[in-house]
Amino acid sequence: MIDIILAILSTVGALSILFASIGILRMPDFYLRLSVTVKASTLGVGLLLICAAIMFPDVSVTTKAIAIIFFLIITAPIAAHMIGRAAYFTGTPLWKDTVIDQLAGMYNKETHELESNGGPKNSEGGSEPPNIAKSEEETE
Amino acid sequence: MIKYFLMNLLLSGIWVALTGSMYYTNFLFGFLLGFFVLWIMNRNETDQRYFYRVPKIISFIFYFLYELIKANVQVAFDVVTPKYFFKPGIVKYPLNAKTDFEINLLTTMLSLTPGTLILDVSEDKKTIYIHVMYLTDAEKFVMQTKTGLERRLLAILR
Numbered sequence: 001m002i003d004i005i006l007a008i009l010s011t012v013g014a015l016s017i018l019f020a021s022i023g024i025l026r027m028p029d030f031y032l033r034l035s036v037t038v039k040a041s042t043l044g045v046g047l048l049l050i051c052a053a054i055m056f057p058d059v060s061v062t063t064k065a066i067a068i069i070f071f072l073i074i075t076a077p078i079a080a081h082m083i084g085r086a087a088y089f090t091g092t093p094l095w096k097d098t099v100i101d102q103l104a105g106m107y108n109k110e111t112h113e114l115e116s117n118g119g120p121k122n123s124e125g126g127s128e129p130p131n132i133a134k135s136e137e138e139t140e
Numbered sequence: 141m142i143k144y145f146l147m148n149l150l151l152s153g154i155w156v157a158l159t160g161s162m163y164y165t166n167f168l169f170g171f172l173l174g175f176f177v178l179w180i181m182n183r184n185e186t187d188q189r190y191f192y193r194v195p196k197i198i199s200f201i202f203y204f205l206y207e208l209i210k211a212n213v214q215v216a217f218d219v220v221t222p223k224y225f226f227k228p229g230i231v232k233y234p235l236n237a238k239t240d241f242e243i244n245l246l247t248t249m250l251s252l253t254p255g256t257l258i259l260d261v262s263e264d265k266k267t268i269y270i271h272v273m274y275l276t277d278a279e280k281f282v283m284q285t286k287t288g289l290e291r292r293l294l295a296i297l298r
Contacts, residue, residue: 019216031271036215039254043212059162077251081258088259099229100278103269114262
């Protein structure tokens with residue numbers, strides 16, 4: 001019984017890491033790559049660690065596995081958030097089929113402050129155009 | 141509230157000491173047993189919050205795991221099939237959560253579900269900007285998250 005659970009969990013974990021790595025190659029722009037990679041790899045590593053905790057019925061192994069999963073869950077989203085924010089700030093274009101970009105023009109370019117509504121207007125008085133790529137090559 | 145939780149921990153510690161096996165499953169079983177005993181023995185009608193909150197936390201964990209697996213399967217399917225099915229977009233999401241802790245938990249949960257990625261929180265902590273992979277309608281997405289994840293999370297925290 002435990003063997004079957006271990007086999008299922010480790011297979012799903014390894015597959016999700018595999019899909020994350022294929023996702024890095026296949027996704028069309030930076031944000032989608034980030035989005036796919038961070039979550040799938042967190043899930044994969046978490047499942048493999050749970051496997052290790054079930055495999056060795058030792059209190060120290062279980063404690064370490066739980067601690068690693070806990071810190072992974074706390075830190076991975078923050079890293080993704082910071083990388084995504086920096087990418088948007090430096091003007092990485094979004095994919096050409098992006099539907100909507102409600103963040104466009106919300107940043108104050110000098111102070112790096114983010115408005116919740118309205119947003120700073122540029123010198124011509126109109127709001128900024130969304131940063132969406134025109135062709136596939138821009139986001140390669 | 142916190143008194144009941146400490147009492148529950150004490151009861152599960154006693155259970156572990158009496159059975160003499162230091163495993164997490166045994167500790168969890170003792171915790172559930174202690175919860176049951178406290179629930180039976182509870183005569184104080186005014187402070188019932190702890191007994192509503194623990195089942196809510198457990199159901200929230202299962203709800204979150206279900207959402208996580210569902211979204212992961214969707215993204216994995218999209219990665220391995222040749223055609224792209226997604227419609228990405230950045231959505232403005234007005235927050236109901238007020239304190240830093242609530243916002244932190246909500247953004248962590250949202251970031252961990254595949255398909256959504258938090259880009260930034262505004263200075264006045266009223267809105268967050270989310271990069272969504274499968275966006276059919278921005279209003280619909282905001283409504284779904286408000287009635288699904290955020291409502292459940294706030295029901296536990298408040």
